[in-house]
Amino acid sequence: METYRDLPQSTYTLQTTESVRTGTWRTLRPVIDQSKCVRCYACWKFCPDLSIEVHEEGDYPKVDYDHCKGCGICSNECPKQAIQMVREESVCSI
Amino acid sequence: MLDLMTANAAAAKAAMLARVEVIAAYPITPQTSISEKLAEMCANNELRAKYIKVESEHSAMAALIGASFIGARTFTATSSQGLALMHEMLFWAAGARRPIVMPVVSRALGPPWNIWTDHMDVMGERDTGWLQFFCENNQETLDMILMAYRIAEDRDIMLPAMVIEDGFILSHTFEKVDVPAIEEVDFYLHPFNPDVKVNLNKPRRYGSLVMPDWAMEFRYNNALAMERAKKKVVEAGTAFKKAFGRDYGGLLEEYRCEDAEVALVIVGSAAGTAKVSADRMRERGKKVGVLKLRAFRPFPSDELLAVGKRVGTIGVFDRSYTYGQGGAIFGEVRNALFPLAGQVRTKGYIGGLGGRDVTENDFEKIFEDLLAISSGGKAGKEIEWVALKDGSLRW
Amino acid sequence: MIEVRFHGRGGQGAVVASELLARAAVMNRLHAAAFPFFGVERRGAPVTAFCRIDLKPIRTHSEIYYPDYVVVLDHTLLGMTDVLHGLKPDGVVLINTSKETCDIGVKWSRVAIVDATTIALKYGLGTESAPIVNTAIIGAFSKVCPQVPLDYILESILKASPGDKSLNAAAAKEAYEAVKGEW
C-alpha cells in the first residue's frame, strides 16, 4: 500500500486483526499449572481475547502469549486456582 | 409517451423507470407527493421495490447506505429541513462511495419558517461530496434522475447524486412530460451491480476506522471521482440524446452566448424565465445570453473560463446567500474566472429567496444593469439583492 | 528549544508526565507545550506523548520527529517500538527499568536508567499490573535535563498531579536521586 492508487474504493477492510500482537500490552501473564488443571475450559470460555487455545476436547488449555493482554479473567475464574498471574518482567519477553 | 404531470410525479416516474429496489423516505413539504406516488406504485406492484417508511430523514439516508452495501439500487427524496437533518449521513454516503440518487425539492431553511423554494438547503450540502444537478423543468427532472443513476453508478465514479427541482415552482406545477418506455430505459440504464458490496463468503468491514496515515488518501480518491464525473456527465448526456432525443448540453447550457456582450449564470427553474427575457432583449438588439449550469457539483470551471474569454461581463443569479461573498454560485464563478481578472467584469445578484417570484421583468432589469457595466458605466454594488424591499424604486 | 518524546502504555500516565513537565518549565519562566499522539488509547497499549520547552513562545503545532530526549516509562516497550527513532545524535534516553544498562540492549551512547516502577509502587502509586510511574520518571528526567530543575518538577507535581500529591512528589524526589548511567 504505497499511494492512494492502491486503496480500495470505500474504506472496507482487507484482513483480520490476527497479525496484531496485542500480547505487548500486558504487564502480567497467566501461567497454567497443568497438575491442578481439570480441563473444565472455564478459562477458554471467559477469555475476551481468544488467547486460551484448546485444539481437541480433552487437551489441556494453552495460552497464546502473542495475543493475551494479561487481563487475568482466566486466573480469577479458574475453579482450581491453576492459573497464576506473573509479572511480565521476570520472564523472557515474548 | 406524452403526459401532463408535476415535477414530483416526474421524479417518482423516473424512480419507477430506473427500477429502484429500496426506497426509504420521510414526508416533508414540498417533496411529500414523491413519497406518496412511490408508496402507491409499490402498493400495486407497478414498482417492485421495498419501501421503508422511516421515522426521519436521517434514518432514510442511513437505511439506504445499508441497503446499498447489499447491492440494491436505492432512492429517496427530501427538502429543506429534512435535507439538513440528513447532513451527517450525506457525508457518510459519499465517503462510503454509495451511488444513492435523491431528488431534492429545494426549499428555504427556517427561520424565517418558509415552505417555498430557494437554494439555501442544497447549497448547504455542496461540500458533502455529492454530485448536484439542477433542473429547469419537469422534463429535465425526470431525465436528470435517469442520467444521475448512470453517472453515479459508473465504476469510476460511485458517488451519490442530488437532482434538484425547485419547490412548488416545479414540484407542484403541471407541465408536459414525455415519459420514455421502460424497455428503452433498461437499455440506457443497466441494473446496479457494484464491485463493492457485502459478500457473506468474504466477510469484510465496510466503514472502519482509518488513522491519519491513510485518511487523506481516501479523501483524495473521492476528489478524483468528482473530477472524473465532469466527463461522465457529458457522456451520459450524449448517450441520453441518442436514446431519447433530448440534449441538455452537458455540464452547462450556453443559451445565445455565441456573440453575447453580457451573460447571466443561473440554475433551476428561473433559467427558463431568464431565457424568455433574453429573447425579448435580443429582439431589441441587445446582445445578452444565459449560462444555465446543470451541474453545481462537479463545478464546470473550465467551461466557464472558456465563456469568460468571449463574454466581457458575466452576472450570476443566486437563490442562496452564503454570508461570505454573496451567493454560493457567485463565489465559485468568480473563482473559475479569476485567471481572466481584469478582462471580465462580474456581478452577483441575490434573488428569489423564500419563494419570492422572479419575473421576466426582473431579468430584463438585470440584463440592462449588466449592459451598463459592460459599456463602462458605473460599477455599482458588486452584490445586489433583486426586488428587495429597500425603499428604492429600482425593481 | 528542547523536544522530549515520552513512550508509555495506556494507564501508566505518559500524557500526564508530559503535562507536568511542561507545567514545571512554565514555572521556571520558560515557554512549553505538551501534547499526546492522538491515537486510540487503550490500557496497556503503547502511547506516545510530546513536550516542547523553549525560551521564546512555542508556535509549532506538529509532532516531534527529532527529539533531544526520549523517556521510556516501560522498558518492555523497547522490544516493540523503535524508541530511538529520530533521536538527535547527542540526545539522551531515560529508561524506567530494574535491570542494568548493559542488559537492556539499548545501543546508544547517552543512556540513563531508573527503577521508577519499584519507587512508584513503594509510594502506592498505581498497582502491580498498572504502576503509575509518570511523576517518578519526570523527577528522574530533571536529573538528566538541566533546563528543568527538580524544584520546579516538585512544584508542578504539588500543584497539578492527580492522586496523592505529596506521595507523587516524594516518588519524583527519590527517582531524581536514583538515576544511574552516563548521559
Place this chain on the structure above:
Amino acid sequence: MPKFTLPKEEYISKGHSGCAGCGATLLARHVLKGLGPRTIINAPACCWSVVQGVWPRAALKVPVIDHAFECTGAVSSGIRAALDIKGIEDVTVVGFAGDGGTVDIGLQALSGAIDRRTDFIYVMYDNEAYMNTGIQRSGCTPLYAWTNTTPGGSSCACNESPKKRIMEMLIENGISYGATVSIAYPEDIVAKVKKAKNIRGTKFIHALSSCPPGWKISPAKSVEVARLATQTGVFPLYEYEDGAFAMSKDIKSRPVEDYLMVQGRYKHLTKEMIAEIQRAVDAGYEALKAKCGKGAGSAV
C-alpha cells in the same frame, strides 16, 4: 470427562483492540457463536467499532457495516429490505450497539425499526455509560453511579436517575422477543440468540457487559462482577415472548452490597444509598417474578 459447553467455532479474531477484560468483546464472541456465519452486523461508532480494530484490519469474521451513532435501527431496516428484494434468504441481520447508542441517541431509529416490524436482532451491550468517549453518563447509568459527567460533589450525589427501563419501553413498542443476558453466563447467551434467530420481527437482547476502566474494577474481576449483578438481583436474567415473561435463572441470593462495593464507581455510596438501591432491586425482582408466574417456560 472435559466437555465443551459452547460451540467451538469463533467468529471474532484475536488481536482486536478491546481493553483487557472488556465485557463487550466477550459478549460479542458468544453472541456470534449463537448467530453463526450467515450474519450481517451493523454497528455505530462506539467502543465496539474501535474494538474491531483499525483499517485495513477487522476483527469480525462476518460482514459488518459501520454507520453513524443514531441510526442502528435504520441501517438494519435498510439491510433487511435489500436482502429481501434481492431474494437473499436465511441471513440474520444484527444491530449491535451500546447502551447510550440505544436508549439515548439511537432510540428513535430503533423505535422506527420495531414499528416497521423489521426482521432483525438488536443486541445492546450495556456497560452503563458512554465508555468510548471516556465514561460519561448515559440513560443506562444506574442510580448513584459515578461517571465523569456525574462526578458527585457538594451539590449532587453522582447519577441522580435510575436506569431507563428500556425492555419495558420496547415491549410496549412491539418487539416480538426480548431477553436479558450476561457475559457471566455464556451458555445462556448462545441459547437465547439461537432462539431469537428463529423468531420473526424485531428481537431485543439487553446484555450486561462489564467495563473495567468504566466501573473501576480490575480487568480480572470483569466476569465475576457481572455474575454478582445477577446473584444480587440487580440484573436478573429473563425472557419475554407473546406477552409472557420467563425467569432464566432465579438465583437472587446475595445483598446488593456484595455487587456494589467491589466497584470503584460505587465506593462513595452511603448506607442509606445502598439501602435505597436494595429496596429498589427487591421490588423490581418481586415484580418480575410475579410477571413470570403467569408466563410460558424458560428457554434454557
